[in-house]
Amino acid sequence: xxxxxxxxxxxxxxxxxxxxxxxxxxxxxxxxxxxxxxxxxxxxxxxxxxxxxxxxxxxxxxxxxxxxxxxxxxxxxxxxxxxxxxxxxxxxxxxxxxxxxxxxxxxxxxxxxxxxxxxxxxxxxxxxxxxxxxxxxxxxxxxxxxxxxxxxxxxxxxxxxxxxxxxxxxxxxxxxxxxxxxxxxxxxxxxxxxxxxxxxxxxxxxxxxxxxxxxxxxxxxxxxxxxxxxxxxxxxxxxxxxxxxxxxxxxxxxxxxxxxxxxxxxxxxxxxxxxxxxxxxxxxxxxxxxxxxxxxxxxxxxxxxxxxxxxxxxxxxxxxxxxxxxxxxxxxxxxxxxxxxxxxxxxxxxxxxxxxxxxxxxxxxxxxxxxxxxxxxxxxxxxxxxxxxxxxxxxxxxxxxxxxxxxxxxxxxxxxxxxxxxxxxxxxxxxxxxxxxxxxxx
Numbered sequence: 001x002x003x004x005x006x007x008x009x010x011x012x013x014x015x016x017x018x019x020x021x022x023x024x025x026x027x028x029x030x031x032x033x034x035x036x037x038x039x040x041x042x043x044x045x046x047x048x049x050x051x052x053x054x055x056x057x058x059x060x061x062x063x064x065x066x067x068x069x070x071x072x073x074x075x076x077x078x079x080x081x082x083x084x085x086x087x088x089x090x091x092x093x094x095x096x097x098x099x100x101x102x103x104x105x106x107x108x109x110x111x112x113x114x115x116x117x118x119x120x121x122x123x124x125x126x127x128x129x130x131x132x133x134x135x136x137x138x139x140x141x142x143x144x145x146x147x148x149x150x151x152x153x154x155x156x157x158x159x160x161x162x163x164x165x166x167x168x169x170x171x172x173x174x175x176x177x178x179x180x181x182x183x184x185x186x187x188x189x190x191x192x193x194x195x196x197x198x199x200x201x202x203x204x205x206x207x208x209x210x211x212x213x214x215x216x217x218x219x220x221x222x223x224x225x226x227x228x229x230x231x232x233x234x235x236x237x238x239x240x241x242x243x244x245x246x247x248x249x250x251x252x253x254x255x256x257x258x259x260x261x262x263x264x265x266x267x268x269x270x271x272x273x274x275x276x277x278x279x280x281x282x283x284x285x286x287x288x289x290x291x292x293x294x295x296x297x298x299x300x301x302x303x304x305x306x307x308x309x310x311x312x313x314x315x316x317x318x319x320x321x322x323x324x325x326x327x328x329x330x331x332x333x334x335x336x337x338x339x340x341x342x343x344x345x346x347x348x349x350x351x352x353x354x355x356x357x358x359x360x361x362x363x364x365x366x367x368x369x370x371x372x373x374x375x376x377x378x379x380x381x382x383x384x385x386x387x388x389x390x391x392x393x394x395x396x397x398x399x400x401x402x403x404x405x406x407x408x409x410x411x412x413x414x415x416x417x418x419x420x421x422x423x424x425x426x427x428x429x430x431x432x433x434x435x436x437x438x439x440x441x442x
Contacts, residue, residue: 006083006104012037015338016097016104018087018275019112020047020070023306023327025397027110030335032077034342039081039106041099045069048135049396051324052405054175056138058145058182059190059418063135065404068397087113090277092299108301108338111288112331115270115307115322128248128430129266132175136426143427144263149195150423151433160433163262165203168251170243171267172209173216174359177226179265180207181361184233189416206259208238208251210268215367217321218357222367225380229361243268248430262430270322272308284310287319292349294334305330311350325355358388363413 007014013036017024020042031038049066056063074080085099090109097104117131130141148164155161167183169176183205192200207214207230213223214230214237230237242254243264251259272287282289282297287310289297294309296302306327310319320326329352337347356370356377366385370377379387389409396402412418 004102006041006085006099006102007037007039007081009105010037012079013107013342014039014105015108015110016041016106017110017112018042018097019114019273019306019308020044021050021112021114021306021327022324023114023331024110024112025070025073026328026331027112027305027335028074028077028080030332031079031338034079034335034339036079036108036338036342037081038077038079039083039104040070040074041083041085041087041097041104042070043084043086044134045071045082045084047073047397049392049401050133051392051395053132053135053138054178054182056135057132057141058179058186059142059420059422060182060412061405061408062420063139065401065408066396067135068401073397087275089275090302092277092302095301106301108303108341110334111275111296111302111304111308112306112327113273113275113308114327116273117266118269118271119266120269122245125243125246125264125266128246128428129170129264130428131266132179133270139424140426140428141263141265142421143423143425144429146421146423147427147429148262149191149198153195153197155433159260162202162204163249163260164433165198165200166206166259166261167204167263167265168206168208168243168259168261169265169267170208171269172207172211172214172237172239173267174357176207176209176265176267177214177230177359177361179267180205180230180235181233181365184230184235185362186418187234190418190421193417194421205235206238206251206261207235208241208243208253210240210242212240214239215357215359218359218367219369219376219378221378222357222359222369222380225367226359226361229365233362262433263428270307272310272322274308285318293337293347294330294350303334305334316352320352323357326352329353358384358391360385360388 015036016039046067046069052066055061070082085101088098119126152164214226215223244254245252288304290309290311294303307322333350354371358368360366364382366388367380368384
């Protein structure tokens with residue numbers, strides 16, 4: 001098939017943005033009133049609010065309440081164009097991006113492709129574990145969790161039963177901690193009512209962390225408090241441990257110990273999502289090296305923002321954390337700098353304003369390190385939990401999404417229940433349990 005141009009020629013200068021994550025969306029917003037044509041390319045036709053993916057995976061919120069169509073976000077931007085495609089490569093000499101459905105010329109290219117799950121080269125784990133980077137992953141995890149319990153009702157063999165009811169989470173960052181906390185809440189308040197025939201004393205939740213404390217990057221107070229909350233909730237912590245292998249049934253740690261589960265949740269790391277066409281010297285650790293203006297090293301009209309951008313500073317020699325806030329701030333800042341560039345004005349170096357970090361670990365339980373006017377305030381418990389909810393709620397795109405999420409949260413809070421426990425679509429099943437057990441007679 002001959003690939004054709006994605007967009008007709010324009011008399012305006014064209015800014016092509018690859019990726020509709022936090023950075024890409026913020027940049028497109030910032031270019032609303034600029035005299036340019038903005039072309040956004042993404043594999044999906046919607047933006048995903050990734051911090052709440054774990055709540056979709058644990059039946060806390062509906063999947064459609066954390067996504068929002070790009071065309072709806074920018075329906076009042078006459079200079080905005082969207083194409084659903086996968087960016088394959090870039091020809092920086094001819095200033096062309098090749099995609100899965102065609103090609104597009106650019107005057108300015110902004111790479112905002114984000115990050116993908118990092119399995120550290122372990123192909124076996126990559127094939128058999130469940131990651132949590134997009135809405136498909138979240139739904140797959142939800143379906144897998146629920147279908148495992150449905151199957152457990154028919155299992156009499158203890159080893160097989162434990163493999164269905166036990167969960168191993170790899171990675172003690174915010175995502176891993178939040179999933180562990182959510183599963184412990186479900187084990188205490190929801191699953192026993194749904195499956196009264198199962199003994200949930202047998203449901204083990206394991207959290208494996210390679211370091212000696214949880215929530216790397218947050219304060220030691222937050223790490224200690226989160227550890228205390230999880231242990232009190234019955235989560236089994238494995239610190240200073242790494243997962244060596246996983247065959248779909250047995251997790252083997254580098255200490256030689258083994259854990260039995262059919263559900264390995266991988267939240268251990270991310271790597272930048274690169275596309276072909278960049279010089280090797282512009283790439284480091286799977287990220288694009290950028291200067292203080294987010295310009296890719298060695299190029300005049302190619303920029304990178306968010307997770308894919310490695311901006312080395314005195315305070316952050318390895319670049320900013322691959323999180324939402326740096327991406328959002330870089331997107332907005334680059335939008336202003338591109339406007340300056342079009343007006344032949346001097347660019348202003350990017351300056352990151354750290355607002356702190358938060359993680360929730362269940363009902364009325366959270367940790368927060370907040371930076372307000374340059375001062376750090378540390379809080380835990382109900383206050384941190386309320387702040388976490390407020391910040392995430394106002395950050396969602398769309399009034400309808402905000403309303404649906406707050407209704408779901410209120411319902412769960414007052415009823416100790418989640419009403420979205422549906423098995424719809426894909427699930428992860430490495431070895432069908434029916435192939436290893438004898439069907440029970442009921």
